Amino acid sequence: MKRLLWTLALLVPALAQPLPEALKKAPEVAAVVTARLEYEMRQKDLARTLQDPLRTPLAELQARQAEALAKARLERALAQAESDIVSAYAQAREAGLQVALAAKALEIAELGLRAAEVRLKGGGATSLDLLEAQNRVLEARKNLEAAKRGEESALAALANLVGPWKPEAVEALPPLPQEELVETLLQAHADLLNLRQSLELLRFQRGLLDESFAPRKDIEALEDQAKTLEENLKNLERSLRVGLKARFAQLSPLLQGVKTAEEAYRAAKERYQAEEKRFQAGLTSRLSLLQQELTLLQAGLSLEQAKHAYLKAYYGLLASR
Structure with a gap:
């Protein structure tokens, strides 16, 4: 059932959402969750050690060190998750812009093709001019399809980190x-x-x-x-x-x-x-x-x-x- 809901969520067009909201998802990234569990375990170990009246200075030192190291690794995991989200967000946003660019280039190529057809009928262009215009349209369509595939891949990579997300332009x-x-x-x-x-x-x-x-x-x-x-x-x-x-x-x-x-x-x-x-x-x-x-x-x-x-x-x- 959960898998079905996740699949349906991916099919629903996401509203544009800013980067700061995406970064709030960093604590939910798997590596951060794992690091947090490790830190919480080390905190409990330290608390138990400190409650032991027969603890040795060496045992206390090791428990304190383990807790401090787990905390440092949790902070690093969180910072790395934010960095990964920023990279995926940027890639997805740029991929969307590439689609818009490719669509506009196709519109221009198609208009150029219509102009070439009109000129050919009027004697102002050759069949070679028409062929070149047709090739430009074909190339523009290929570029648009490639851009769309790139956007789908980038959005999927971003969704793996933060869920279904449609990035918007970064303002500040x-x-x-x-x-x-x-x-x-x-x-x-x-x-x-x-x-x-x-x-x-x-x-x-x-x-x-x-x-x-x-x-x-x-x-x-x-x-x-x-x-x-x-x-x-x-x-x-x-x-x-x-x-x-x-x-x-x-x-x-x-x-x-x-x-x-x-x-x-x-x-x-x-x-x-x-x-x-x-x-x-x-x-x-x-x-x-x-x-x-x-x-x-x-x-x-x-x-x-x-x-x-x-x-x-x-x-x-x-x-x-």
């Missing part, structure tokens, strides 16, 4: 974050936390040993492991910092690209409006108006792609934790 973009975000993400990084905890645990175990009752080789083995972990921690932190800084550096140019695309869209809109007035006044053809409309749609797609590129980089950075 998150502001450029402060550079301190890099260090914040490093401190919250689950892999770094795992290494820090392992190092803390080794140092704790080393503190429990004394040469009066423990073989020197066992003590040295722990010390060697600690040194290796320290080096691994430094190397990983250095590598992650370089990667995070590179991701952060991409944001400003991408946001500037949005402004450039906005200016190009405004210019294309003004040209279309001027062409529309000329058409209404009988100064230009319908074909010229449609071509200008196609240019406007292309500018709109470029603007959406610029916004999506910034959003994907922004949420991709937040997921690097």
Whole structure:
């Protein structure tokens, strides 16, 4: 029954819904649900450990570490789910715009074909001109069908994350974050936390040993492991910092690209409006108006792609934790 209801839901046209609403679905993504269950289990383990009057400092440390690591992994899973939703949302939105572009291109090609047929009858075109116009129509139809298939695939991928969803244009973009975000993400990084905890645990175990009752080789083995972990921690932190800084550096140019695309869209809109007035006044053809409309749609797609590129980089950075 549930499967039937899900299938029916996919067949019902979804109303356009904004990205912020889609992001609210992130806690329901399977990976986040799994991470949350793990965190809740570790919370219970820690609570039981703290209630045990006979607990050892080592047992308490391990329970606290497990709870902290599960929390960090839950936060990473949630951030990754949001990043995945943004990417799928952007792909679905762009696929819909590609369909609109392809449909407009087909309309232009069909109008061009009718014009070629009229010119051929009047002696103003050759059979080769007509054949070329027919080929353009066939190509435009193929492009439209391909665009529709792409949209169906993109919507299905988005539905796997948030359910049936029809994305709409992104209006507001998150502001450029402060550079301190890099260090914040490093401190919250689950892999770094795992290494820090392992190092803390080794140092704790080393503190429990004394040469009066423990073989020197066992003590040295722990010390060697600690040194290796320290080096691994430094190397990983250095590598992650370089990667995070590179991701952060991409944001400003991408946001500037949005402004450039906005200016190009405004210019294309003004040209279309001027062409529309000329058409209404009988100064230009319908074909010229449609071509200008196609240019406007292309500018709109470029603007959406610029916004999506910034959003994907922004949420991709937040997921690097």
